[in-house]
Amino acid sequence: MAVATAALLPLTACGGGSGSSGSSSSAGGTYTFWDPYPQFDASSDWGRRVTACGSAAGVKLKRTSYDTTDLGNKALLAAQQGNAPDVMLVDNPVVSTLVEAGILNKTSDLGLDTSSIQQNIIGAGTIDGASYGVPIGANTLALYYNRKVLSAAGVDPASVKDWASLTAALKKVKAAGKKGITFSAINTEEGSFQFLPWFWGAGGDLTKLDSAKGVAALSLWKQWVDAGYAPKDVLQNTQTTSWQEFATGEYAFGENGTWQLGNADKAGFPYGVVNIPGQNGGSAPVxxxxxxxxxxxxQDTSRYDVSKKIVGCLTSATNLLATDTTLMYVAPTAAVQTEQVANNPELKPWVAAVAAARGRTSGGLGTKYPTISQPLWTAVQSALSGGKSPQDALAAAQSSAQKG
Known part of the structure; x- marks a missing residue:
């Protein structure tokens, strides 16, 4: 999933691929472009950027937006019908699924240069050593904190360096009459997405869900819920509703993403951001x-020359700075990240978080990831609700993942 999907609006448009775009000529004519941003209309900064990149390539670019899940399904169907769009912006875990279906071209075959992109970012779209797209940006998770709540509880946010110090801070906050931490543990990909920093921060391996390291991570979350440091409604929280809880001003910490920065500025209380700590210190991989x-x-391979120009335009350093600012993304290259931080110092911890991040499908997982993620979020639900112990819940998840 794209973590920004929590903010997406319902589907607002639909359309066909290149086969119904009105022109099959590689010179001029109409090219089709699909993206997962229905919240941005043609008059938005993003909408204008897409139109401009079509014009720069000498064509009209017909843009169609779907929500993230629908986009992946539509892409598979369109490819089967020989009606795929010319260019498509897809959520990074979807790339491996589309590659397995034989739908996407390698960037190397197209002559697209990805050498300046951070390896961990492009890794989410790399299968068997070959990349199949150019990342437009990255976002990830960190801990927002409420300065007033922490100050009243006598907690210095700089003291939060590992799980023990974070738990100690939550204990102080609760004793001061405030609420501790909110996050999303819902039984969807959002729940897995939010659990992964803690799982990886303990040294967990997605191919061994029930290892002692994975059990330690789930036990931490269960400890927080049982002690009242985290609310029981984390089981139903999406990333949006979790943010809404943090925005009440009652919570010390909220696990959420880059895309909430605009909302954070409107929250009405002073806030800060710290990286999610690893079990024994340092920044957890997110x-x-x-x-x-x-x-x-x-089928008409002559179209690739124009498609390459469109991709190059959308991902050029100049356009990335404007685009990633609009989308609240961290740029995929160090040079543009430096410009972003210079323009907006609030992005500094997010750049650090992205540097420590990893793709969910990386490490050879590819299309195996969904068969691991669903048992994982099911285990989280089972343990936090009290249905099973963390050990038993993850043992069941591992068994299910192996069958998948």
Whole structure:
């Protein structure tokens, strides 16, 4: 999933791929572009950017927006029908699924240069050593904190360096009459997405869900819920409703993403951001969110030259700075990240978080990831609700994942 999906609006448009775009000529004509941003209309900064990149390539770019899940399904269907769009922006975990289906071109075959992109970011769209798209940006998770709540509880946010110090801070906050931490543990990909920093921060391995390290992470969350440091409604919280809880001003910490920065500025209380700590210190690896600009396979291969120009335009350093500012993304290259932080110092901890991030499908998982993620979020639900112990819940998850 793209972590920004929590803010997406319902589906607002639909359309066909290149086969119904009105022109099959590689010179001029109409090219089709799909993205997962229905919240941005044609008059938005993003909408104008897409139109401008079509014009720069000498074509009219017909843009169609779907929500993230629908986009992946529509892409598979369109490819089967020989009607795939010319260029498509897809959530990074979807890339491996589309590659397995034979839908996407390798960036190397298209002559697209990805050498300046951070390896951990492009890794989310790399299968068997080959990249199949260019990331437009990345977002990820960190801990927002309420300065007033921590100050009243006598907690210095700089003291939060590992799980023990974070738990000690939550204990002080509760004793001071405030609420501790809110996050999303819902039984969807959002729940897995939010659990992964703690799982990876303990040294967990997604191919061994029931290892002692994985059990330690789930036990931490259960400890917080049982002690009242986290609310029981984390079981139903999406990332949006979790943010709404934090925005009440009652919570010390809220696990959430880059995309909430605009809302944080409107929250009405002073806040800060710290990286999610690893069990024994340091920044925990966090999952990368964000999308890749891809070029689907076409019967008319002469179209690729223009498609390459469109991708190059959307991901150029100049456009990335403006685009990633609009989308609240961290740029995928160090050079543009430096510009972003210079323009907005609030992004500094997010750049650090992205540097420590990893793709959910990386490490050779690819299309195996969904068969692991669903048992994982089910285990989280089972343990936090008291249905099973963390050990038993993760043992059941591992068994299910192996069958998948």
């Amino acid at each position: 999952p990368t969110g964000g999308e890749f600009v891809t070029v689907p396979v076409q």
